Amino acid sequence: MSVVMKSAIVGALACQRNSFTLDRFNTLVVSCEAKKDKRGKTEGYEIELQDTILFPEGGGQPSDSGSLKIVERNNDSLVIKKVVVSHVSRSGLHAKHHVNELIEPGTTVEITVDAVKRMDYMQQHTGQHLLSAILKRKYEVDTVSWSMGGIITEKRAVLEPSDYFNYIELSRKLTEDEVTEISGEVNELIITFPQKIKVVERFSEDDADTINTSKIPDDYDLSKGILRTIHIGDIDSNACCGTHLKSTFQIGSILILSNQSAVRGSNSRLYFMCGKRVSDYAKLANKILLDSKILLSCSETQMPDKITRQGKQLQQSNKREQYWVKKLAHSVSEDLKNTLENSENKRAYFMEEECGTLELLQQIYKEINIFLKEGCEVYEIILCGYERQTSTGSLIILSESGDKISSLTAKLGSMLQNLKGGGGKKGGKWQGKITSISNAEFAAVTDYLSHDFISH
Incomplete structure (x- = not known):
């Protein structure tokens, strides 16, 4: 209408x-x-x-x-x-x-x-104009493009601290000294020598000859539209459709990171934020530092060294865990082989009730599979792992027959509501995961295995 x-x-x-x-x-x-x-x-x-x-x-x-x-x-x-x-x-x-x-x-x-969002956007946008102008005037470095950060979307409903940074893509990478110098100059223009911002509207397409119009969208008809230019004192004059502050003083402050990202050959992304975001970022970063300080039981300056040490300790712990997992898997597989060789119905199971990780079960499977391929024509093996702390579990079913595997998964599925998995339609291996196990379900599975299977 x-x-x-x-x-x-x-x-x-x-x-x-x-x-x-x-x-x-x-x-x-x-x-x-x-x-x-x-x-x-x-x-x-x-x-x-x-x-x-x-x-x-x-x-x-x-x-x-x-x-x-x-x-x-x-x-x-x-x-x-x-x-x-x-x-x-x-x-x-x-x-x-x-x-x-x-x-x-x-x-x-x-x-x-x-109003909060509008002010934030204006502080970032006007700050970008000022930063780009100083970079061009001082170092002859062109701004190729820019992107505003800190935008919540459907795909990114929660922002990380680094998401609040905007970036400008520059024609080259800045040195650390240049970043430090630029930061000082831009903040001085914001706080000590603020510049007035003036919007000039040109109603004639002929005026476009004196202004760079390369970034005006193709679907914006300048013959009918308006060419707006944003003037920051005598420092900058650029075509722009956005909303802007009245003075650089309203930007508040600017934070520029020295670390940059290389893009498109020799181009570089310089990350920055302006205004209230700077204090918000400082508060958030401070909270993360304080929380980490408490968790690590050390001062802020000691955190990198402590994290490095803990990383090395974790690597050593993982190596030790892998060593003992392999040892245990080998022992379990030997017991399973003996059970199969000495049982009439060729059924056996293994269950770990405390730390039954999928990694352990897969290692057992790797060990026992050699024996199954070489000298066992008929078998049914259930490897069951339960992680008590998370009430989750893993399950591997082995058999030479796809029908047997199907029957066992149906039986166990009737006891475990949250069991999901796949494989083994023609025999071999079926692997599954139980996202949540109740005490009653665990008791039912334990009873079934102890009566219908032979433990290793």
Whole structure:
């Protein structure tokens, strides 16, 4: 559905004209179109407004999120409804607000922006402009591209501390001295000599001749749109559609890492963060340090050495464990061979009730399999491991017959609700895992094996 109303174009949106208008902004719904999935089912709506203070994704900056408030009359009372805007996309010159409810065109809505997110994005984006400008002026190092970190997505709902860093891709790697020098200069421009930030809107495509427009999207028609440039004092002038601060002082501070990642030959990614993220990162890093300090029982400066020592001790422990696993597996396999040779029904089992890892069972299988291939035509062997601490277990069933394996898995499956596995359809080996074992289930399996099989 649509009504004949004009909407502000991307480049001249209210959020771009004044990035600090964050709420109580009234406007009209111009259109509301259903979004369809592949099966044609409606999965939300795209709303275009006469104007908006919610920024659509672009220029390396994620979109804003926020809400639309609608006041409706119900008989003699007024009902206030709030519709969440999950994100805003750009389609050519138009901003599309993604919501889960239909809102009729012509409806008046009041917009509220997620102010914390907006401020964070502006601090990172303006900080990137300043950092790139200083790198170009001081070292003639070009910024090829940039990416904003700290964005929660469906695939990454929980962020690691390192996820909060943005990066700029540079035409070469910086030295540690250069990073230190740049950090000092950028922070000085933020704190001691703040620069005013001015947005200039050019309404003519002819003006594009003096500005680098290579990063403007192909689907943005400059002949109808607006070329915006962001000026940081006399330091920088760059085309950009994003929302920005009013002064570099509002960036707060910048943290730049000296460690960089090589990309595309000689290019390098330089990692940084700005504003409130710096203090948030410091708090999070401090908590991790304190927790690790307590766990390791040492001071912060002693942690690397202690972790190195513990890593070596763990390697030695693993080697010792592997040695004894092989020793035990060999002993168990010898007992299983003797049991099979001396039993009439050729059935045997092994069960470890405390630390029955899959590694142990596989090592036993490796040892006994040589004997089975060489001199045992008929057999049924069950290797069962139970890890009491986690109430989980592992199971290996061996037989020359796929039917026997199928029968044994059905029997054990009737006792163990969480048993899953596969293999052995034509005989050989079936391997499974029990994700959770109750005391009753464990007792039932133990009783079955002790009566129908012969222990090693």
